Amino acid sequence: MSADFLNSTVEYTTRANAMLNPIIPKSGLLLMGEKGIEFRSEKGPGFIQIPWTSVENIFVQMLFGGRYVRGFTIATDEGQLFEFVVNDAKDTLKYMRKYLERDVFQASKSNISKVLGQFKK
Template sequence: MIGNKNGDVLVGDKAFEFYNSRNPEDYIQIPWDEIMRVRAQLFFRDKYIRGFFIDTKSAGSYNFVVKNAGKTLKTMRDFLGNEKIVRNKPVLSLKRALEWFKRRK
């Protein structure tokens, strides 16, 4: 597990890369063929993209919060295709919780 680290995200022609800003030797490279899916974290009725999860075939899932998530996802789409960039489905959305609460009355 990485924990919270500040750094730079690079979208290259062979891999997605994250470099720690304090220690450049601390980095992650995820080859494009290793990525199963990228799940975008959408908020405020899909107006704001906070970041994204990258689900890999062997190493699990990574969470990235980036400044320009929309631009980053558009660039990643060129390498992955539209079918691998999806919306993140929250475990319990507020809309479903309100509907459930109204039915209980």
């Protein structure tokens, strides 16, 4: 059984991994359009639909002083967190700015930064 699409037209598409499980990521496509963000799994059932109006924050995982963006975590108004690792994350975030205010985007410390921070103390 497949769910209906959230958007009537898809304006932006990119390959992504949804980190629904900390051990095994789910590969698929991240689709964006006028109504929100959708993730469709490549293998088997599975999809995520997030309307633009439900997005509260996007935590951007930046490395090397912001020169490399690994992915992002979307926080919804229902308290859900969805983490995505995207090949072209910078372009994806630029597209999201078309529908979301600048203050929604926040830098998130990467796991590497957290570990290295322990040694600097």
